[in-house]
Amino acid sequence: MIYIFFLLFILGTCLGSFISCVAYRYKLGISIIYPRSFCDNCSQTLQHWQLIPITGFILQKGKCHFCKQKIPLSSTVIELAIGVIFIFNTIIIANTNLIFTSLLVVWLTLISLEDYYTLSVDSITLEYGGLILLIFRFHTVITNLKANFLIIILFIIILISCNLLNKFGTADTILIVFSFLLLGF
Numbered sequence: 474m475i476y477i478f479f480l481l482f483i484l485g486t487c488l489g490s491f492i493s494c495v496a497y498r499y500k501l502g503i504s505i506i507y508p509r510s511f512c513d514n515c516s517q518t519l520q521h522w523q524l525i526p527i528t529g530f531i532l533q534k535g536k537c538h539f540c541k542q543k544i545p546l547s548s549t550v551i552e553l554a555i556g557v558i559f560i561f562n563t564i565i566i567a568n569t570n571l572i573f574t575s576l577l578v579v580w581l582t583l584i585s586l587e588d589y590y591t592l593s594v595d596s597i598t599l600e601y602g603g604l605i606l607l608i609f610r611f612h613t614v615i616t617n618l619k620a621n622f623l624i625i626i627l628f629i630i631i632l633i634s635c636n637l638l639n640k641f642g643t644a645d646t647i648l649i650v651f652s653f654l655l656l657g658f
């Protein structure tokens with residue numbers, strides 16, 4: 474069991490590292506593929522060992538290997554947090570929901586980071602992420618829709634009205650609809 478926890482922790486830290494990178498690149502307005510990861514201060518391309526989640530930060534003692542500028546702690550904290558959440562997830566959540574809940578955590582963290590950095594959310598992250606999660610919860614979503622059809626229509630009309638009246642942003646509205654479909658009221 475301890476090996477499974479360890480593997481999940483590693484997986485969580487890798488996904489934490491990935492979403493930190495995606496959100497940061499969204500903030501800079503650059504592709505998530507190119508250029509390769511670089512130091513914010515000296516722009517040196519980072520080597521593979523520097524990119525290992527948590528370990529890279531520790532090996533560099535929190536400072537860039539090239540220019541000695543302090544590395545922001547945020548990415549490492551997110552890596553650690555997602556790793557720990559994945560372990561708790563395994564302990565608390567039944568196996569059938571494990572992949573869904575893990576992906577939900579990753580998706581919501583990425584949306585939060587993008588929002589934090591830019592006060593906006595990448596529509597690809599929001600819509601494709603939500604659609605992928607809907608596929609995982611397909612049966613729940615269908616049951617939910619059948620059982621509460623009229624309430625859902627009313628709810629969506631209220632949400633769209635709030636959006637049109639500028640009470641919510643469009644991304645907020647889409648996120649609430651996704652959350653409702655995925656998790657119910």
Ligand SMILES: [Zn+2]
Pocket residue numbers: 512513514515516517537538539540541542
């Ligand atoms: Zn540097």
